[in-house]
Amino acid sequence: MKYLCIISCLLLLATVKAIAKNAQIDQPKTVLDLNFAKTRSLQSASFTTLYSSLTSDPSLEADGSPSLVADTRKTTGEWNEYFHLKEGVLKANTAYVISFDYKPLAAAKGARFYALFRRPGAIAPSLTYLSGKTGEAQRITLSFPPADTSDYALILGIQNQGAIAINNIVIRTDPAHTPRVMSLPVAKRTWNSPGHATYYIDSLHGDDSASGKSPSHAWRTLRKVNTGVFGPGDKILLRRGDRWSGFLYPGGSGAKGNPAVLGDYGFGSKPRIDGGEGSLATVYLYNSEYWTIRNLDITNSGPYPVRQLSGVIINVDNYGTAHDITLDGLHIHDVSGSDEANPAGGSGIRILRGESGRLSRYDGLLIENCHLVHVDRNGILMDGNVWRTHWFPNLHVVIRRNLLEDIGGDGIVPIACDGALVEYNTVRGARERTDSYAVGIYPWSCDNTVIQFNDVSGVKGTKDGQGYDCDFNCRNTLMQYNYSHDNQGGFMLICDDGDFKAPMNAGNTGSVIRYNVSVNDGFHTFTLNGPCDNTKIYNNVIYVGKGQTLYALASGNWGGAWASDTLFSNNIFYIDSGSKATFDLGGMTNIVFRHNAYWGDIVNRPNDPYAILSNPLLVKPGGMNPSDYAPAANSPCLNAGEIIAGNGGRDFDGAATPLGAPPSVGAFERSHNPLAK
Numbered sequence: 159m160k161y162l163c164i165i166s167c168l169l170l171l172a173t174v175k176a177i178a179k180n181a182q183i184d185q186p187k188t189v190l191d192l193n194f195a196k197t198r199s200l201q202s203a204s205f206t207t208l209y210s211s212l213t214s215d216p217s218l219e220a221d222g223s224p225s226l227v228a229d230t231r232k233t234t235g236e237w238n239e240y241f242h243l244k245e246g247v248l249k250a251n252t253a254y255v256i257s258f259d260y261k262p263l264a265a266a267k268g269a270r271f272y273a274l275f276r277r278p279g280a281i282a283p284s285l286t287y288l289s290g291k292t293g294e295a296q297r298i299t300l301s302f303p304p305a306d307t308s309d310y311a312l313i314l315g316i317q318n319q320g321a322i323a324i325n326n327i328v329i330r331t332d333p334a335h336t337p338r339v340m341s342l343p344v345a346k347r348t349w350n351s352p353g354h355a356t357y358y359i360d361s362l363h364g365d366d367s368a369s370g371k372s373p374s375h376a377w378r379t380l381r382k383v384n385t386g387v388f389g390p391g392d393k394i395l396l397r398r399g400d401r402w403s404g405f406l407y408p409g410g411s412g413a414k415g416n417p418a419v420l421g422d423y424g425f426g427s428k429p430r431i432d433g434g435e436g437s438l439a440t441v442y443l444y445n446s447e448y449w450t451i452r453n454l455d456i457t458n459s460g461p462y463p464v465r466q467l468s469g470v471i472i473n474v475d476n477y478g479t480a481h482d483i484t485l486d487g488l489h490i491h492d493v494s495g496s497d498e499a500n501p502a503g504g505s506g507i508r509i510l511r512g513e514s515g516r517l518s519r520y521d522g523l524l525i526e527n528c529h530l531v532h533v534d535r536n537g538i539l540m541d542g543n544v545w546r547t548h549w550f551p552n553l554h555v556v557i558r559r560n561l562l563e564d565i566g567g568d569g570i571v572p573i574a575c576d577g578a579l580v581e582y583n584t585v586r587g588a589r590e591r592t593d594s595y596a597v598g599i600y601p602w603s604c605d606n607t608v609i610q611f612n613d614v615s616g617v618k619g620t621k622d623g624q625g626y627d628c629d630f631n632c633r634n635t636l637m638q639y640n641y642s643h644d645n646q647g648g649f650m651l652i653c654d655d656g657d658f659k660a661p662m663n664a665g666n667t668g669s670v671i672r673y674n675v676s677v678n679d680g681f682h683t684f685t686l687n688g689p690c691d692n693t694k695i696y697n698n699v700i701y702v703g704k705g706q707t708l709y710a711l712a713s714g715n716w717g718g719a720w721a722s723d724t725l726f727s728n729n730i731f732y733i734d735s736g737s738k739a740t741f742d743l744g745g746m747t748n749i750v751f752r753h754n755a756y757w758g759d760i761v762n763r764p765n766d767p768y769a770i771l772s773n774p775l776l777v778k779p780g781g782m783n784p785s786d787y788a789p790a791a792n793s794p795c796l797n798a799g800e801i802i803a804g805n806g807g808r809d810f811d812g813a814a815t816p817l818g819a820p821p822s823v824g825a826f827e828r829s830h831n832p833l834a835k
Contacts, residue, residue, distance in 0.1 A: 186332065187331045188328065191329075203244070208242075210228045218263060221259040221325050225323040227323045229321040238316045243311040245310075245311055251337055252331055252336050253302065253303055253462065254329055254332055255329070257297060258297070258324055259324065260288060260297075261323045262321075269317060271322050272287050273314050274313050276313055337460065338436055341438060347387050348386075350410075353392055356371065357370040359380070359400075360397045361378060363376065363378075365377070366379055376397070384405075386409060388408055388410040389411070390448070392418045393418075394419065395419075398426040400430070401432065416448070417449055420452070431454060433457060439469070439470065440470065444474075451484070451485050451488065452484070452487045455488075458492075459494045463504065464504065465502045466496070466505075467494060469506045471505075472520075474510070475514070477516065479520070479521050481520075483520060486528070487526075487527045497566045498535065500535075501541060503534070505533070507538045518543070519551065523554070525556070525557045530561070530563070532563070535591075537585070538570045538571070540573040544602070544603040551576035551604070552578070555579070556579045557583065558579070558580070563587055567589055569614065570585065570598070571601070571602055574603050574604065576605045577607070579607075580612065585613070585616075585617075589622075596619075596622065597625070601632050604631075605633045607635045607636065615645060616644055617646060624642075625650070627651040628690075630653065631665070633665070635668070635669045635670070638673050639674065641674070642677070648685060648712075649676035651682075651687070652669050652690050653714075655688055656689045656717025656718050657718070666688070667691050671693075672806065673810045674825060676698065678701065678702070680708055683710050684709075687721075695726050698825055699787040699825045700730065710731055710739040713743055713745070714744065724746065724748070726751045727750075727799070728799035728823045732779060735758070740762055749764075751764040754766050774793055776789060776824075777789070784825075785810075788824070789824060797819070798820060799822060799823045800820065801820060809822075811826060815827055
C-alpha cells in the first residue's frame with residue numbers, strides 16, 4: 159500500500175506539472191505595453207506616428223497622464239492614419255486583445271475616430287469606430303482574429319478632420335481564440351479486411367465491438383474505420399441521417415475494376431462528418447488507389463481560419479502512379495481554411511502529391527456531382543510537381559457537374575495535368591474573401607486541358623477576378639462553350655510569367671478561346687499578360703451592359719515580356735448605351751483582328767479590315783439566357799465570318815458550324831439543329 163501511495167503521488171505530481179505547463183502555455187502574453195507618459199520620443203522599433211505629438215497638458219490627456227495627441231484638423235484627406243504598429247510585432251495565426259485609453263478632443267462635421275487591423279494595401283478585415291463625446295475619456299478593448307501572415311498591424315486613425323488623445327496601448331495574445339496547430343491525420347492500423355466485405359457504421363446504435371458486417375451489427379465510431387486496412391471490393395457505409403465528429407481515414411486500396419468504396423446506406427440526409435480532433439482534413443486518403451468516395455456531407459469549420467484546412471484531401475507521396483480515385487456526390491461546406499494564397503490556403507477538395515523521392519501522380523481522377531458551399535480558400539484544387547524539369551503529369555483527370563457557391567478564392571484549378579477535362583460545372587461566387595489573386599476556373603501548369611460547358615458568375619474583385627483563365631506554364635488550353643457573367647474582374651485571363659523560362663517553364667502557348675458568351679463581366683473582358691503566344695480567340699460574344707467603363711482588351715508585360723501572335727476573329731463586342739470599352743494593346747506584337755463586330759462606344763478600336771460596325775441585332779441584348787445573344791434573322795453577323803479550320807464543328811447551342819463556308823460572327827449559327835452532346 160505504501161508503494162501504491164508513492165506511485166499515486168508521483169502520478170499526481172506529474173499530472174499537476176503537466177496541467178501547470180499547459181496552463182502556462184495557454185496564458186495570455188503581453189506583446190506591447192505602451193505608456194506615453196514614459197515615452198520621451200516617438201522614434202520606436204514597434205510603431206510609427208503621423209500628425210502626432212506628445213503632450214503634458216492635463217486638458218489634452220487621455221487618462222490624466224501625458225498622452226499621444228493626434229490632430230488632423232489641418233489635413234484635407236479623408237482617412238488619416240496617425241498610429242501604425244510595425245509589421246512583425248503581431249505574429250501569424252495568433253489572436254490578440256488590444257486595449258487603450260482615448261479622449262476625443264475635437265471633431266469637425268463628418269469626423270470619426272477608428273481602429274483597424276490590416277495588411278498593407280489590403281481591405282481592412284476589421285474596422286471599429288470609437289464612440290464618445292468630445293472631452294470624454296474612455297477605455298476600449300478590441301478583439302482581433304488571427305491573421306494569416308505577420309504583416310498585419312494595428313492602425314489608429316481619424317476619418318476627416320479632428321483631434322484625439324490616446325494612451326496605455328496594451329496588446330496581449332488571446333489563446334482561447336488562437337487556432338490550434340493542425341496536421342494531417344495519423345492512424346494506427348491494427349487489422350486488415352479480407353476484401354469483398356461490407357462494413358456498416360451507425361453513430362446512434364452501433365457498437366465498435368460488433369462485427370460491423372450488417373446494419374444490425376454496425377460499428378459506432380470513425381475510429382474503428384481508421385484502424386483498418388481495406389482491399390478490393392470492400393464497402394464502408396455510413397448510415398444516412400447520422401452525424402459524426404472527427405476525421406475519417408481508411409487505409410488500403412482497391413483494385414482495377416473492383417474499387418474500395420466509402421459511401422452511405424439507408425434513408426434520409428447524407429451521413430455528415432464534422433471535422434475535428436486537430437486534423438487538416440475531414441476525409442483523408444494517403445498513398446491509396448482504386449477508391450470511390452460518395453454521398454457524404456463534410457464540414458471542417460472553426461471560429462478562425464486555419465492554414466491548409468480542407469474538407470477532403472487525397473495525397474500521394476513517394477508512391478508512383480495512383481489509379482482511379484472517384485469523388486462523387488459529396489456535399490462539402492463550411493470549411494474555415496485560410497484565405498492566404500496557395501499553398502497556405504484551405505480547400506473544399508485538395509489533391510496533393512509530394513515532390514520528394516519517387517515522383518507521384520494520379521491516373522484516373524474523377525470529381526463529379528459534388529456541391530461545395532462556403533469554402534475557404536479554394537473549391538477544388540490540385541497541387542504538386544509543376545515544373546517541367548521533373549514533369550510527371552496527372553492523366554485522365556475529369557472534373558464535371560459540380561456546383562460551387564460562396565468560395566473564398568479560386569473555384570476549380572487542375573494543376574500539373576495532361577488532358578484534363580473540366581465540364582458542366584457551375585461556380586456562383588468566387589474570390590469572396592481572399593486578398594490575393596483568384597479566378598473561377600483555370601488550369602495551372604497543364605497541357606491539353608479542355609474547359610467547356612461551364613457557367614461562372616459572381617467572381618469578386620479585380621485581382622484577377624475573371625471567370626476563366628489560361629494560366630502559367632500551360633500549353634494548348636481549349637476554352638469552349640462556356641458562359642461567363644457578372645464577374646467583376648472580367649471574362650478571360652491569358653497569362654505567363656516571363657521571369658520563369660525553359661527548362662522549368664514551357665510557357666503559355668496554343669490557347670484557344672472559342673464559342674463562349676460573356677455577359678456583364680467587368681474591368682478586363684480579355685487580359686493578355688506576359689509572354690503568351692499563338693493564342694486564338696474566335697466566335698465569342700462579349701456583351702457589356704449599360705453604365706460600365708472597362709477594357710475590352712487589357713495587356714501587360716508580366717516578367718518583362720508581352721504576348722505575341724494573337725488572333726481575334728469572328729467575335730462580337732457589343733457595348734450597350736452609356737458604357738465605354740477600351741482596347742489596350744500595349745507592347746503586344748503580331749496581334750491580328752479580322753471579321754469582328756464592334757458596336758457601341760469603343761476607344762482605340764483595333765484595325766480590322768473586315769470589321770462589322772453596324773448593330774449586330776442580337777435577339778435580346780441584356781438578357782440572362784446565353785441564347786439571347788444569338789443573331790436575329792436580319793443580323794449582319796450571319797455568314798459574315800472567316801473560315802477557321804478545326805473550329806470544333808458546333809456552336810454554343812450545339813448547332814453545326816458550316817464546313818468550307820463562312821460561319822456567322824459570334825457564338826451562334828442561325829440554324830439550331832443540336833448535335834449530340
